[in-house]
Amino acid sequence: MTTLTTDPPRNGLSPLERAYARLGVVLITPTILVFLLVIVYPLLAALYLSVFQIYTPTLQGGFVGADNYIELLTGKAFWSSLRVTIVWTVGTLTLQIVAGVGIALLLHQNIWFRSLARSLVLFPYFLSTVVAVLVWKWLFNDLYGALNQGLMQLGIIDMPLDWLGSMPNAMIGVILVGAWKYFPFVVIAVLARLQTIPENLYEAARIDGAGPIARFWDVTLPQLRSILTVIILLRAIWDFKEFDLLYLLTGGGPVTSTQTLSLLVYQEAFGLNQMGQAAAYSVGMMLVMLVFMVLYIRQTKEKA
Amino acid sequence: MKLVRPVLLNLITWSLVLLISFPLLWMIVTSLKPQTELFRIPPTWVPETVTFEHYWRLLSETPFLRYFRNSVVLASTTTVFVVGLGTLGAYSLVRFRYRGRETLAMLVLFTYLLPSVVLIIPLYLMMVSLGLSNTLFSLILAHTTFALPYALWLLRSFMEGIPVDLENAALVDGASRMGAFRDVIFPQLLPGIISTALFTFILSWNEYLYALVLVNSDAVSPLTTGVMSMLISAFNIEWSLLMAASVMMSLPLIVVFAFLQSYLTSGFGAGGVKG
Structure with missing residues (x-):
């Protein structure tokens, strides 16, 4: 410099x-x-x-x-919440990445009203979690919810489903809402990267006789690799610590089936009134997260 | 074949886009339906009667406007505070050399990833012992924990994009460092500052956990906890009223989307997701 x-x-x-x-x-x-x-x-x-x-x-x-800490290591609460957190994180993150990359590829094409389509897709990400949860609770409503009614009209189900009150539906429900709310992050990041892939790479692949699918695997995906690593790490960290969405949608229920570590800490401190134990859980949670954090920070340093 | 492909592509893309935005569409539709039409089976996908009564009731019969005012005060104060500190801090981190600078930058990144639940218990105790619990000020302080690292990180990347030569030229012409900052850096950084301010405002506007723990008086509740309490305290849930509240709560966001969207997308490029 x-x-x-x-x-x-x-x-x-x-x-x-x-x-x-x-x-x-x-x-x-x-x-x-x-x-x-x-x-x-x-x-x-x-x-x-x-x-x-x-x-x-x-x-x-x-x-x-x-x-x-002995309670943390020997008790059931921490480990069962850790398991729930991993299921939630892996589930919602996978959906976010698949939907995010897919939609980004489509929005990269020359479609009608492209900027309007992009705005509509982006919107859920900036929406308050409270609003997202209210809307989805209404959609998930057992009797009058649009989701059950729509699925019944389409003939996919013949009885209304209990979306948030029973397992595994509750987990599927929160994973779905999480994916809906956070996949636009992937879309924006991937779209920005797609715009920088040189067109001549595709030209060369086309001359070599590669079809659209081969071009995706051989040109697009390798070019997206570095950005995808960053996105996956960042989103894994954020999904892992997510509180609002799960707390407001299910409150961790039924019983503790969707109680992630963030919810466990909150519940222990302000539900069971055991502040010290809650602090220990939060320290344990942070130690688990530290692995991802170090990976992300190292990744960022490498690029700098 | 040449014509079929683009049409098919448009059809697929737009059906997916509409599917994604359906929950939001449904929110607006529900907020405009009379209560009686809500419980029709099957539901009326397009409202038969359009009414604004829920909006009227929301503004006149519920504390919604108070929550809204609290949120405006909370989010604007947090934004001004954090962006002010962040701009000076980022300038220092990017353009000055001193011991511990790199460590500091890493600490910022680390706190940017830190889960709120780790900080919430000590912060709660701190606010109680300072006598600050149940005040908007406690929320502003608490929002700083996630907003300041975020703003610093964003502003740092924007600052890195400004060529050093401009500043050097001003210094050679006899400007002081702060003079060069005011006349050269600041105008260049302005789009970045606007983008950071928008992000910070939205983050603070949407925050729920700190408001849940630090404030339990209705008088200082921001929109997030306020509107949720309307759901929890209701004997039978009035969905159309809640949907009207959701639409109103998203108003600032809709304004930003309509007029300032490019700032949001540019903030994304800077926010640690550069590939």
Whole structure:
């Protein structure tokens, strides 16, 4: 790069460079202070709280050492929630990727009113989860819901289905709504990448006699590989920690069949009033997520 | 054959697009139907009578407008606060050299991925002990936890796209660093700032978990928890009223989509998904 951002020599900084470094620190200080207050301190506090037993309404309790972590490792709650979280993440992520890439390929074509179609597809992603959940709860309504009625009119089912109150329907339901809400993210990212694939790659493949399907596998997909890695990691992290959608759609039910780790932490802290145990669960959850985070951060670093 | 293919492609694409937007269409249709028409089997796919009574009732008989005002205050304050801090922070991270800068950038990325439920318990305790629970201010602080890393990350990528030469030229002409920032960087960064502001506003507008935990008084509830409480507290659920609330709640979004959509798509390119 240029003079401004090259590394200064280790010793003998010029007065100007030193002044610049000072200004840089001054500019970042407010951000650092806010970070310390609302992120770093709460993170450390979560670690600290996880070795206490605290009753939420009174905030009274005492030090219990590793008890909360022993409960995490030996109890059923954490592992069953982890399993639910993995089922939900893999299910909804797979649908998001397949639908996202498919729709992106279609919207990349020269169709009528393309920008309108793109806007319509993008919309669910920016919609409030509360709105999405209300709309889908109404669609899922047992008796009058459009989904059951529509499927019955089409003759696919002859009895209304109980969408959110029984298994495996509840899991299928949340996975579907999750896919609907978040696949536009994949569409936008893939569309942007598709526009940069050089046309001559397709020309060359065509001359070699490759049909549309062969062209997708041999040209498009390899070109999309790096962006897909990033999308999958990012969406895996976000789906893994999703709270609003699951909490509002099923509340984790029936019983705990859709209770992901985020919901478990919330339930333990504010439903069962065991704040220390909840903090321990949240630390456990973060450790699991750390794997994906490190992978993503490494991926981002590589490109930089 | 030459003509059949594009028509088929259009047909397939548009049926999928309509299928995807059906829930939203259904939301609008339901909000316009009279209550009695809602429980028709089979449902009337196109409303027989169109009525705006639910919108009227929503605005006059429910606390919806108060929730709306709370959300506007919450989301705008968060946006101004976060984008202000973020712009200076991103400028520092991209254009200055000092020890710990790289570590800081990685920390920002890490917090950008952090789950809210980890922070929620300590934040709740913090707000209680500071006497801030049940205030909009506590929500603004809490929203900073996800909005600031997000804004910083976005603004950082926008800032990286601005050529250094422009700034150097201004410095050679005798401008100070902050003078160069005001006259050269800021105008160049403006589209990025608008895009970041829109994203931050939408994130804050849509946030639910912090509002659920930190605020339980109806007077300071934002739209997300407020509208959900209308669902939970109702003895028999009035779906058309809730659908009208959903439409109204999405209004800012519809405005952004209609007039400022290019800013949203440009933010996407910057938001850590560059391939």
